[in-house]
Amino acid sequence: MSQVLHTPPPTTAGSAPAAAESPAQLAARHGLSVSGARPSLPQYVRQLWARRHFITAFATAKLTAQYSQAKLGQLWQVVNPLLNAAVYYLIFGVLMGTKRGVPDYVPFLVTGVFVWTFTQSSIMAGTKAVSGSLGLVRALHFPRASLPLSYCLQQLQQLLFSMIVLVVILLACGVPVTASWLLIVPALVLQFTFNAGVAMAMARFGAKTPDVSQLMPFVLRTWMYASGVMWSLDVVLADRDLPSWVHTVLEYNPAAVYIDLMRFALIDSFQGSQLPDHVWAVALGWALLAGIGGFIYFWKAEETYGRG
Template sequence: MANTAVADPESGLTRAQLAQRYGLRIAGERPPLAEYARRLWAYRHFMTAYSRAKVASSFSQTQLGQLWQVLTPLTNAAVYYLIFGVILSQHRTVPNFIAYLCTGVFIFMFTQSAVLQGTSAITGNLGLIRALQFPRAALPITVTLVQLQQLLMSMVVLAGIVLLTGEPLSFRWLLIAPMLLLQTVFNVGLTMVMARLGSKLTDLKQVMPFVLRTWMYASGVLYPVSLFREHLPHWAAKLLECNPPLVFIELARYALLDSHQPHMTTSPLILWGLALAWAVVMGLGGFVYFWRGEEEYGRG
């Protein structure tokens, strides 16, 4: 009703008509999707610079600094190897279990860390959001870029582990690049979903560690995927085999470990098809979902 009332008695125009005449828009108005994507692309240099700054500052208060980017996944892998490799003797059933385990841990932690940080991508940057006008999707994308930079450093260490445990250097290693690209697109979309949910559900960050721990056990990080088929109904095992982190982990193992064969009995092309499908569905779906909430971020 307020927009239909006469705002200027002299001209007889309503507020909406006055706004249209002078090209005024609502502050924080959500632009069309294509225009939003164009604006986001214009901020690509901001996102890369901001992500580098976040990486540099994340370990600035520790004595070992950015070395923790490597020590954290290595420590996790060591703990899991003690439990699953030594105590539960998975090394007897899985060839080169050390490299098998480290690959799973490193790749899964890329998604895990992006999801955890994504839940606070909006709530943790309210000052920046309220001070500056920019596409809010830049924040969850920056979160993923930070985790990608940390993963790339870890991949150098992983390559050393794979070689030291007897795996040969082969042309299949080149498959890591497209696999990481697809996983990054998937993570960006998932992080956008978590950022919008986290902006409304303030307790989500407390719940996600339990969800992610369950997701890790369902992703074949610590043991062979064949156990799913041995202990679960056929439909449940098939469903878990389509689990996106498991797909990316299996592709990484196929690329790096000559002794490993993918869990699919037909062809690795199935894994690539699943990885591409997950990247497209989650990447585009997460972007649209986040865009639809653009006007909500930083308000209230």
Template sequence: MNESPAALAARHGLAVSGARPGLPEYVRQLWDRRHFVVTLSRARLHAQYSQARLGQWWQLATPLLNAAVFYLIFGRLIGTRDGVPDFVPFLVTGVFVFAFTQNSVLSGTRAISGQQRLVQTLHFPRASLPLSVCLLQLQQLLYSLAVLVAIVLAWGERPRAAWLLAVPALALQFVFNAGLTLVTARLGSKVPDIAQLMPFAVRTWMYASGVMYSTDHLTAGRHLPRFVEWLLNLNPAAVHIDLMRYALIDSFRDARALPPHAWAIALGWALLVGAGGFVYFWQAEERYGRG
């Protein structure tokens, strides 16, 4: 009997090593390895500053130094603080929230390509790697939020029920970031140059997201095309920043009403990019680590 190798393998219950499982099975495998994802993110967090003398204190110092640089350049030299009450909490919130997305995206470009030996040696859902990167950035954001709360309190704010809105805002941003990180991880696994180009794209995105100034400054007195204003209003980074500012800063909440569609936009981006990014990454599952 001349039986093909494929038929012979199927008859004896053999399967291709590293073959992509179905999407429901892939989700189940990923859930079974959730402890691995958490442990990996924690290990990376502790190893990140292990060689520095200040150690984990850099978790607090780095976002503060970034905020100080932006304050010096944009607040003092350029004067974007004019007309913005409580500019320091306003600025620090924008810097910290955008950094969460920025660092997730940039780290995601090397989530697979930087772990080739692990990917080629062990069999596990490859999505574990970019998701652990995103979880690492969430842990770093929590350090930053401790500093942010201290700054907000120092500027006269008092804890209010509105602060609880920060929890769903961060949850939606995390899902969005996770999907975007999965996308950049797949792109970076095949095109290493993506890691070199992505910082320029993210920096451009930052300047259009109202991190250092109110997004109203981008449109005030300018006759922009309708589609440009539409894109600015739908910018997910700007929406996430506005939601956090609205939750934590009274003067921001008093100065402008939160657009009624802001939460819907954040939810829409989380579902679209979170689910879409996951499926996009899963489709190339069996190709990761094969050169």
């Protein structure tokens, strides 16, 4: 009996022994795949779309919980940018005189602050989207891009809430309601796409190097000063003898483009002549470049998030 069990099967003359399967071949034959492997780009997009309800619910929950411990609650969503606008008005508008030559300076300033805050908060939240949610990333399997997208959606919801106050300020300052207000919709769609793309790119940076989140406030503050939030770039650049490329960089930087588009849509005294040439094409180009580029850049490291 023992001899029967341990005797190898006979081989025919001239035949070679069967080659042993590698682990990869064995796994493929049984339909197994690597746990947490990066899906293809089309499959990844489908996974994100399938979890669109989770992304929306997560964003809403984060927005609701953001000021849940404060006595003023969700009013801080409006109070914070309004306080920033008041400080900027005092320092830049009054003390530094940047309101000279700018009609409707208060609507001009408040619109710039609200729109800039949307970009700033989206990028800052995106930087910490993965590194600040390691427990969730390691516990559940889902497309990680859901996190930066949900944070950007949260900031968009906050901006829409703040827009109610912005409309009240515009009306109180005598700015009329015109058909151009409809341009808010495409401008916000393009800005959201841009913000989401940059947030996803920064989420990958932040996942590997958490110290990036400490540096970003300084980068964003510099970017804010170069984006005409508190002053008109046209007025400031007209008084300075700077190289032409400096004018081009400042006028076509994406934050300034989206701020100017929103001002053009809302403020009657902000004329099309103050916009850069082909501004809508530029806004679309920035949105596609950042949105698609940031998404692909984030997707390429999908299997590494939460490890190490």
